[in-house]
Amino acid sequence: MSVSTCPSRPAPSREAIEAAAPPPDTGGLDAADRAIVLATQAGLPLVPDPWGAVGREVGMSGAEVLARMQAMQESGVIRRVAAVPNHYRLGYVANGMTVWDVDDAQIDRLGREVAAIEGVSHCYRRPRHLPHWPYNLFAMLHGRSREEVERQAAVLRERLGEACRDHRILYSTRILKKTGLRLAGSRPSDASTNTQRRG
Amino acid sequence: MTLDDLDTVDRRLINRLQDGLPLVARPFAAVAKELDIAEGDLLYRLERLREGGVLSRFGPMYHAERLGGGLTLAALAVPEPDYDEVVATVNAFPEVAHNYRREHELNMWFVLATETRERISETIAGIEAATGLPVYNMPKEEEFHVRLHLPV
Numbered sequence: 001m002s003v004s005t006c007p008s009r010p011a012p013s014r015e016a017i018e019a020a021a022p023p024p025d026t027g028g029l030d031a032a033d034r035a036i037v038l039a040t041q042a043g044l045p046l047v048p049d050p051w052g053a054v055g056r057e058v059g060m061s062g063a064e065v066l067a068r069m070q071a072m073q074e075s076g077v078i079r080r081v082a083a084v085p086n087h088y089r090l091g092y093v094a095n096g097m098t099v100w101d102v103d104d105a106q107i108d109r110l111g112r113e114v115a116a117i118e119g120v121s122h123c124y125r126r127p128r129h130l131p132h133w134p135y136n137l138f139a140m141l142h143g144r145s146r147e148e149v150e151r152q153a154a155v156l157r158e159r160l161g162e163a164c165r166d167h168r169i170l171y172s173t174r175i176l177k178k179t180g181l182r183l184a185g186s187r188p189s190d191a192s193t194n195t196q197r198r199g
Numbered sequence: 200m201t202l203d204d205l206d207t208v209d210r211r212l213i214n215r216l217q218d219g220l221p222l223v224a225r226p227f228a229a230v231a232k233e234l235d236i237a238e239g240d241l242l243y244r245l246e247r248l249r250e251g252g253v254l255s256r257f258g259p260m261y262h263a264e265r266l267g268g269g270l271t272l273a274a275l276a277v278p279e280p281d282y283d284e285v286v287a288t289v290n291a292f293p294e295v296a297h298n299y300r301r302e303h304e305l306n307m308w309f310v311l312a313t314e315t316r317e318r319i320s321e322t323i324a325g326i327e328a329a330t331g332l333p334v335y336n337m338p339k340e341e342e343f344h345v346r347l348h349l350p351v
Contacts, residue, residue, distance in 0.1 A: 037259075037261060037266065041259070042256070043257055043258040046242050046246050047242070048242070050226065050227075051224070062224075063224075069222055072259075076265055079262055080218075080219035080260055081219055081220040081226075081258060081259045081260070082216060082219045083216035083217050083245075083254050083257050084217075084256045084257070085213060085217060085349050085351075086255045089202065089251075089252055090213070090253065090351050091202045097301065107341075111341060112343050121344075121346060122345050124339040124340075124342055124343065125340045125341035125343070126272065126340060127340060132304075133335060138337075142349060168303065170301040171301065172299040173302055175297075175298075176286050176298035176300055177295055177296075177297060177298035177309070179295075179296055
């Protein structure tokens, strides 16, 4: 491993290693599925029959594209086919990554509870990097102002109670790049690299 | 295009389509019927919202790990005088999918998405070599929730 960590970091547990490197599970995708992934990862054609349009690109019928996408959604390879909003354009100018130092014995239960709180878009357990980075629970909050994010964070703080030793809110102040995921043998990223300043 | 440019129908459309398109034949017609607008009107509005940057994208949201790929969140503590130079260095890696400046000593946070899980550690080594800075790798150990929904 070439990953730098602080020298005092304890050796990772067996569980942590397994979590970091789960066994490959490609959801049973075959070459045709992967062709569909490649053709749609940048977006779906905005036409009345998008499945047919994708099908023409990858050489299969629209009905087959639809059936395969349904199967991929069923198996969780596709989370959903949806609109991804630009937070800032919708007025969500305060985007805070809240990070919490939560008792390891309680984090799995509390993580699920925090994740269910209104306004939390993403919630994960991640490794600490002691002594500099003690935080092991991450929850993304989005508000129209920092005050709104802080009100939401206070709700999380109360829910975590005594199990939480410390927390921080890391606001994003600039999008440096946002190309989305480019997987499965696609061409090198062709999306624009943004360096827009953000309030 | 900003929030002020959106009318009521645009807002209903954005809210509805964040929840997902039904996977049926003629999916846009199905949603248009729900919203009581014409399919052509819906497609025109959706195109405009995407072109105008209100929507970053519209399409399938793939689960990177279930595609067999690697995904991680990583951070750097970049000295302020070097910040712009390090942005350029890090963004030049195609594996960097998102990158944000954040207010903290760890002031650069990026998501790496790679073809294979093995490529994550190679990419991190490459970024460390190119920047001369240690990368704090924070792969998810448990996912409690992923569901971005921003009502307008």
